[in-house]
Amino acid sequence: MMRRLFNFSGGVRLREHKRESTVSPVTRAQIPEKIILPLHQHIGTPARPVVNVGDRVLKGQIIAKAGNNVSAPIHASTSGTITAIEDCAIPHPSGLPAPCIIIETDGRDEAVSHYGQSRDYHSLTAEQLRDEIKQAGIVGLGGAGFPSYLKLENKDHKITTLILNGVECEPYITCDQMLMRNHAIDIVNGLKIMQQALEIDHCIIAIENNKPKELELMQEAIYEAEADHIELVQVPTVYPAGGEKQLIQMLTGKEVPSQGLPMDIGIVCHNVGTAYAVTRAIEHNEPLISRYITVAGSVAKAKVLEVLIGTPVSHLIEECGGNRKTLSRVIMGGPMMGFALHDDEVPVVKTTNCILVNSVISDVPLPSRSNAAMPCIRCGACAEACPANLLPQQLYWYARAKDFDKVQDYNLFDCIECGCCDYVCPSQIPLVQYYRYAKSTIWQQEKEKVLSDISRQRHEFHNLRIEREKKEREQRHKQKRKAVAKTSSQDDKKAAIQAAMERVRKKRDQEHVQPKNIDDLTEQQRKLIEEVEARRKNKLEDL
Amino acid sequence: MKLNTPTSPHIHADISIRKMMSRVLIALVPAVITYTWFFGWGLLINMGIGIATALVCEFLMLKARKRPVHQFITDGSVLVTAALLAFCIPPLAPWWLMVIGVSFSVIVAKHLYGGLGYNPFNPAMVGYVMLLISFPKDMTVWLPPFILSELNFSFLDTLSAIFMGAFPLGFTLDALTAVTFLDLIKTQLNIDVTVAETKNTHAIFGDFGGIGWEWIGNWIFLGGVWLIYKKVISWHIPVAVLGSMFTIALIFYLKDPDHYASPMFHVFSGAAMLGAFFIATDPVSAATTTMGRVIYGIGIGILTYVIRVWGGYPDGIAFAVLLMNLAAPTIDYYTQPRVYGHKRNEP
Numbered sequence: 001m002m003r004r005l006f007n008f009s010g011g012v013r014l015r016e017h018k019r020e021s022t023v024s025p026v027t028r029a030q031i032p033e034k035i036i037l038p039l040h041q042h043i044g045t046p047a048r049p050v051v052n053v054g055d056r057v058l059k060g061q062i063i064a065k066a067g068n069n070v071s072a073p074i075h076a077s078t079s080g081t082i083t084a085i086e087d088c089a090i091p092h093p094s095g096l097p098a099p100c101i102i103i104e105t106d107g108r109d110e111a112v113s114h115y116g117q118s119r120d121y122h123s124l125t126a127e128q129l130r131d132e133i134k135q136a137g138i139v140g141l142g143g144a145g146f147p148s149y150l151k152l153e154n155k156d157h158k159i160t161t162l163i164l165n166g167v168e169c170e171p172y173i174t175c176d177q178m179l180m181r182n183h184a185i186d187i188v189n190g191l192k193i194m195q196q197a198l199e200i201d202h203c204i205i206a207i208e209n210n211k212p213k214e215l216e217l218m219q220e221a222i223y224e225a226e227a228d229h230i231e232l233v234q235v236p237t238v239y240p241a242g243g244e245k246q247l248i249q250m251l252t253g254k255e256v257p258s259q260g261l262p263m264d265i266g267i268v269c270h271n272v273g274t275a276y277a278v279t280r281a282i283e284h285n286e287p288l289i290s291r292y293i294t295v296a297g298s299v300a301k302a303k304v305l306e307v308l309i310g311t312p313v314s315h316l317i318e319e320c321g322g323n324r325k326t327l328s329r330v331i332m333g334g335p336m337m338g339f340a341l342h343d344d345e346v347p348v349v350k351t352t353n354c355i356l357v358n359s360v361i362s363d364v365p366l367p368s369r370s371n372a373a374m375p376c377i378r379c380g381a382c383a384e385a386c387p388a389n390l391l392p393q394q395l396y397w398y399a400r401a402k403d404f405d406k407v408q409d410y411n412l413f414d415c416i417e418c419g420c421c422d423y424v425c426p427s428q429i430p431l432v433q434y435y436r437y438a439k440s441t442i443w444q445q446e447k448e449k450v451l452s453d454i455s456r457q458r459h460e461f462h463n464l465r466i467e468r469e470k471k472e473r474e475q476r477h478k479q480k481r482k483a484v485a486k487t488s489s490q491d492d493k494k495a496a497i498q499a500a501m502e503r504v505r506k507k508r509d510q511e512h513v514q515p516k517n518i519d520d521l522t523e524q525q526r527k528l529i530e531e532v533e534a535r536r537k538n539k540l541e542d543l
Numbered sequence: 544m545k546l547n548t549p550t551s552p553h554i555h556a557d558i559s560i561r562k563m564m565s566r567v568l569i570a571l572v573p574a575v576i577t578y579t580w581f582f583g584w585g586l587l588i589n590m591g592i593g594i595a596t597a598l599v600c601e602f603l604m605l606k607a608r609k610r611p612v613h614q615f616i617t618d619g620s621v622l623v624t625a626a627l628l629a630f631c632i633p634p635l636a637p638w639w640l641m642v643i644g645v646s647f648s649v650i651v652a653k654h655l656y657g658g659l660g661y662n663p664f665n666p667a668m669v670g671y672v673m674l675l676i677s678f679p680k681d682m683t684v685w686l687p688p689f690i691l692s693e694l695n696f697s698f699l700d701t702l703s704a705i706f707m708g709a710f711p712l713g714f715t716l717d718a719l720t721a722v723t724f725l726d727l728i729k730t731q732l733n734i735d736v737t738v739a740e741t742k743n744t745h746a747i748f749g750d751f752g753g754i755g756w757e758w759i760g761n762w763i764f765l766g767g768v769w770l771i772y773k774k775v776i777s778w779h780i781p782v783a784v785l786g787s788m789f790t791i792a793l794i795f796y797l798k799d800p801d802h803y804a805s806p807m808f809h810v811f812s813g814a815a816m817l818g819a820f821f822i823a824t825d826p827v828s829a830a831t832t833t834m835g836r837v838i839y840g841i842g843i844g845i846l847t848y849v850i851r852v853w854g855g856y857p858d859g860i861a862f863a864v865l866l867m868n869l870a871a872p873t874i875d876y877y878t879q880p881r882v883y884g885h886k887r888n889e890p
Contacts, residue, residue, distance in 0.1 A: 009883075014554070095548070171554070245883060258884035329547040340548040356553075369555040372614050375660030377560060379826035380777070383833075388883040393831060394875075411882045419552030426558045427660070433550045 003204075003233050006253040008246040010387040011238040012420045014171050014336070016210060020302040021174045021294050026182060028306045029319055035077050035103040035310035036347035037063065038090045042139040043146045044070030049101055055082045059111040060287055063101055066134065072147045072350075073137045077289040077308035080105040091313070091332050091349060095342035103310070114285050121193060121282045126154075129197040129282065136281030137288045137350070142176075142242075142271030143333065145351040148278070151268050152197040159198055159268050163251060164191050164205040166214070166272040167235060167242030170334025173354040175292035176272050178304040180207070180214040183276055184221035190275030192227055193282050198268065203230045205272075206247055210237040239336065240418040244269045246387050258414050273353075293348055295320040297331075297357035297366075307348055313355055314344040322357050331356040335366055336419040374427035382421030382431065388414050392421035396431050399438040404445065407438050415439075560659075564619030566775045567821065570766030571626055574817075577762050578630075581688040581755035584701040585634025592641040592705075593625030600649035608654060620659055624648050627667040630817055631861070632674070633684045638706050640681055644670040664868045665828045668861045675861070683857075688755030737801035760816040767820025776824040779833060783840025784819035784847075785810055791848045809848065818843070818860035828868040834878035835871070842867045 040046035045067030057063055057076040064074040080103040087097040121129065134149040142165060164187070168176040180187060187205075195203055205222075207215050215234055222230050235241050235250055245256050247269065254265050262269055273291065280286040289309055293316065296302040300321025307316060313332070314324055324344060331338040332352055348355070358366055382392035390411055398407040415435050422431040521529075578586045601621045605612045625645050632641060648670030656662040675682050703709045770776045792806035809815065814822070823829060823843050830839035843863045850859025 009880075012556070093548075093550075249883070255884045258882065260884065327546060329549070329553075331551075331553055333551075335551075335553040337551050338553065339551060340553070341546060342548055344546065366554050367557065368549065368553060370559075372611070374560050374614070374618060375658065377660045377826045378829075378831050379563070380831040380836075381558075381774070383831060383880075384777070389880045390882055391832065391875075391879060410879075411885070414882050414884060417551075422552050423554065424556050424558065426560050426563050428555060428559060430550060432552065436550070 003231060003251065005233070005235060005250050008241075008249045008387050009389050010383075010385045010420060011240065011246070012385050012423055013237070014239050014423075016237075017171045017296065018174050018177065018210070021172070021296045021304055022177060022181075024301065024303045026178050026292065026304045026306055029308070029311060029316060031078050031105050031107060031109060031308065032311045032315040033105060034083075034312065035080065035105055035308060036088055036090075036100050036312065037074050037077070037103070037310040038088070038098055038100045038347065038349060039064055039074065040090075040098055041074065041145060041309075041349040041351065042072045043144065044072070046099065047071060047074045049085050051082050051085075051101065053082050053084060056080070057082060057103060058115075059109055060115040060289060061112050062135075062287075063103075066137075066147075070147055070150060072139050073135065073287075074101070075137055075287040075289050076103060077310050078103070078105050079108050079110040089343045089346050091339075091341055091346045091352065093339040100347075117285045118283060119285060121196075124196075124282075126152075126197045126199055129193060132282055133197070133278055135287070136277070138274060138277045138281060139288075139350050140271060141273035141277060141291060141351065141353070143337075143351050143353060145349075148270065148274055151263075151270065152194055154198045154200065157199070158266055159263060160200055160266040161202045161204065161252070161268075162191070162195055162198055162200060163247065163267060163269045164203065164272055164275055165242060165244070165247055165269050166205055166207045166211075166218070167247060168211075169208060169237070169239045169242035170336050170338075170354075171239075172294060172296045172356055173334045174294045174296075175304050175353050177211050177214055178294075179273055179276055179292050180211070180218055184214070184217040185224055186279040187272050187275045188218070188221045188225045188227055188230065189283065190277070190279040191230060192225065193278050194270060194275060201229060204233055204251060205230060206233050206235050206251060208237045208241060209234045239420065240387055240416070243387065243416055243418060245416065258411070288350060291348075291350065291352070293352055294354040295322075295357070296354065298322060298326075298359035298361075299357050309350055310347045312345050312347055313341065316348070316355055317344060317357055320357075323359060326359040326361055327357065328360045329358040331358070336423070337417065369422070369425070369428040369430065373429045376425075376427055376429060379426060381424045381426060385420040385424045387418060387420060388416060390415060392431055395438075396429060396434050399434040402441075404438060404442050408442065412438055412442075560618045560620065563775050564623050566770060566773055567623050568619070568626060570770045570775075571630075571763075571821070572766075573762040574630075574759050574766060577755075577759050578634075581758070582634045582686050583696055584698045585636075585686075585705065586629060588701060588705050589629040589632055589634065589636065589641050590626055592638050593629045593645045594622055596642050596645040597621035597625040597649050600646050604650055604654040604658075608658065610658070615659065618659065621649055621653075624653070624667045624670075627817070627821060628670050631667070631671045631814065633682065634686055635684065635701070635704050636681055637708055640674060640678060643677075644674045647673050660827055662827055663871075664865055665822060665825045667825075668822060668864050668868075671861050672865060675856070756813075757811045760811045763816040763820060767816070770820065770824075776820070776826075777833075777836065779836035780824045780829060780840040780843075781819040783837045784823050784844045785815065787841040787844030788815060788848050789844075791845055795852070803852070809851070813851070813858035814860040815847065818847070818864060822860065823864050823867075828864075828871065830867075830871040830874045830878070832875050832878045832880060834880070835874040838874050838878065839867050839871055842870065 039049065047064035048067055049064045051057060051063045058079045059076055061076045062073050063076050066073045082101060083104045084102040086100065088100040088102065090098045090100065130149040130152050133152060134147065138148045139145045140148060166176055166180055191203055191205065205218060207218065215232065219232055222228060222232060233251060240246055241250060244262060248262055248267055249255055252267065256262050257264055277288050281288065290306055291309065292304050293307045294304050295316050299317060303320060305316060305319065313330060317324055327344060330341045330344050332341055333339060333354055335356060338354065338356065376393055376396060378393055380393065386392055394410045395407055395412055398410065412435060417432050417435065419432050425431060575586060598616065598621065601616050602612060605615050628644050628648060629641065632644065648666040652664055652666035652669035653662050656664065767781055771778045789806040789810050792803070792809040795803040796805050823840060830836050846863035846866055847859040850856060850862055
């Protein structure tokens with residue numbers, strides 16, 4: 001059965017550079033001395049630590065629980081001792097530190113008792129599956145890191161199609177490819193579990209046509225798993241065919257509505273890596289503590305490693321024969337959408353798929369854009385390359401002019417930051433950087449607007465209250481005055497004065513007979529007091 | 544240790560403005576050779592004058608505008624301006640014509656109008672129109688093909704003609720030149736001579752356009768196709784320009800072949816080919832959306848025809864391009880593509 005494919009507009013063809021890291025087999029990276037686990041490795045609220053400094057933890061043990069709502073727990077990747085829970089450098093474009101749990105490993109790799117126990121999932125309900133997946137800390141391993149259990153819930157049975165993304169369109173990245181090569185059957189089983197959680201029938205696995213070997217292996221795995229309802233589709237090798245929106249468009253001809261989710265058109269997408277992690281979690285009771293990561297670029301031996309989450313990047317670079325002394329730039333992710341690390345001591349996290357190393361004496365030069373950008377000549381190459389069908393030249397123009405209303409009129413927020421426009425720009429303008437700048441400025445402004453709206457409301461309410469109180473006071477005064485005016489006859493006045501004087505007299509009498517708080521005292525005490533009083537009187541008279 | 548942290552994407556296609564401009568110049572080479580074959584050394588000399596003038600003007604303007612001189616002067620954009628303008632100037636035109644034209648293009652039409660990327664009009668065409676209006680006589684002394692080679696007019700003779708207005712004994716400029724076929728048809732039509740009669744009685748006509756000119760047109764066409772292949776230009780503008788010109792010419796030709804030249808004649812005459820592939824496609828001043836490019840190209844094709852047939856000038860490409868340059872921003876505004884995930888256009 002051949003599925004008719006649709007085109008997405010734009011896109012670019014890139015040199016793949018995938019061979020280097022796929023010739024040698026995948027190996028397990030050595031356990032590092034130190035594991036650094038950031039509490040925030042996913043989209044949503046950070047996890048909350050449930051261990052203390054000094055605790056010994058075992059592989060697979062939950063060390064941080066999921067926060068509220070959207071979140072994911074974090075497990076110890078290996079056995080060891082918690083040495084610190086503190087702010088550390090994490091892999092983030094900002095280079096800012098964030099809370100992490102640090103484990104000093106003991107090399108014994110001891111696991112919790114239930115770790116790795118096989119079980120049958122067929123009897124589990126969708127709800128139970130989701131909960132297991134949540135407890136295993138599984139997040140979207142394609143890069144976004146959205147907690148997966150949330151994308152396995154089929155509210156009102158709106159979702160009809162599950163797409164498994166094995167496209168991996170960025171150059172250099174090969175971890176999904178190697179995962180399909182080594183664990184095709186587990187991926188297919190993971191897909192079946194996901195399908196069971198979603199309670200749907202229609203599944204598609206998409207693979208780029210530059211991976212014929214993996215396509216064949218996946219096909220065999222589908223037969224083996226007796227899952228021929230799963231449709232295996234080969235898609236053309238064009239960047240960014242692996243982008244969720246582009247893949248959906250290619251496979252179904254449908255477009256995810258602007259500001260919407262694939263769910264809105266009955267589709268949900270998961271990465272092949274996520275499917276594998278689901279199998280490990282559900283069938284083997286292994287939470288997400290390791291993943292495949294490509295290490296490529298200026299290293300002696302580019303390869304895919306199975307890496308414990310939390311392993312420092314420097315450890316991987318050294319393991320692949322890279323020289324840490326000559327590093328010039330280390331990219332986490334692919335060359336198109338990855339970000340450059342500020343520090344190679346940062347750990348790899350759940351969403352890390354590739355470490356791309358660039359050294360000063362580079363064997364693998366990345367032809368970067370020059371620092372001296374030329375003016376935009378409006379050639380429109382960017383618009384032709386844009387997979388979202390935007391007009392990048394206009395976005396650039398208005399972002400540069402800081403005209404943030406106009407830039408939104410040109411649909412800035414539909415930009416997926418794939419970098420195609422930037423890649424083809426003959427003026428070598430850092431276009432994506434301009435869009436990020438515009439987006440973050442707009443977000444900032446919106447935040448400020450919300451705050452200022454709140455304070456304005458408060459101020460308005462304050463004014464309103466003052467006004468109301470003033471009115472009420474006036475009202476009271478008026479009534480009083482009215483009351484006074486009513487009782488203005490002479491007799492009444494006299495009576496009022498009399499009454500007032502009476503009140504005063506009464507008050508004075510009361511003061512005279514005011515009881516002293518000495519009634520409860522003993523005879524002796526009273527005597528003493530009287531003596532004191534007498535002495536004081538005498539003294540006063542002497543003066 | 545300090546790592547570099549540039550922003551993504553971390554790779555870039557092997558493309559730059561310099562590369563684009565060099566490709567435009569390379570695409571012109573076959574046409575230049577053909578031109579020289581038919582009409583002598585004049586074009587090359589004019590190009591030399593133009594390029595020298597352009598570089599000097601560019602240097603001075605960049606200095607005056609405090610722009611990084613090396614980065615901008617090596618982008619090659621002034622070379623393209625000078626080369627295109629040289630194509631539009633008669634081969635034996637006096638040297639100062641080229642100097643004035645290029646200076647005006649670079650100083651006024653390029654830098655004073657905003658500099659690279661900001662100039663609203665095609666600088667070469669602004670320079671050309673300025674020359675055409677200011678020096679109509681010098682701008683219309685075209686040569687018939689092969690006349691110089693037949694008369695053994697050497698490179699040195701050409702040099703002295705251009706720089707000193709001095710011709711070898713026995714020659715005058717007037718004796719050498721001839722009216723162009725576009726001009727000829729127009730003037731003949733005014734005295735009620737049909738297109739066919741004009742063509743039959745004058746030897747300067749080839750199969751479609753003028754002898755020599757149609758060959759230059761062929762090479763420009765091939766150069767243009769190469770530019771499309773190399774993705775320096777997109778096919779939309781040339782196809783729209785030539786297509787619309789052909790269509791409108793065909794309509795009138797079918798209606799009255801005596802008074803209207805054939806569509807092939809229009810497409811292969813004057814600066815139509817050069818205009819469609821090399822001038823209208825100037826990215827800075829053209830429309831940039833796909834739909835916008837088509838509309839912009841159609842506008843140029845139709846306006847050129849209108850100016851040629853009913854206007855006061857024999858060729859109209861330059862005026863048509865400038866008029867449509869002015870419309871480009873508005874065209875772009877109204878032809879925004881539908882963005883992914885959006886229902887329809889909301890400009």
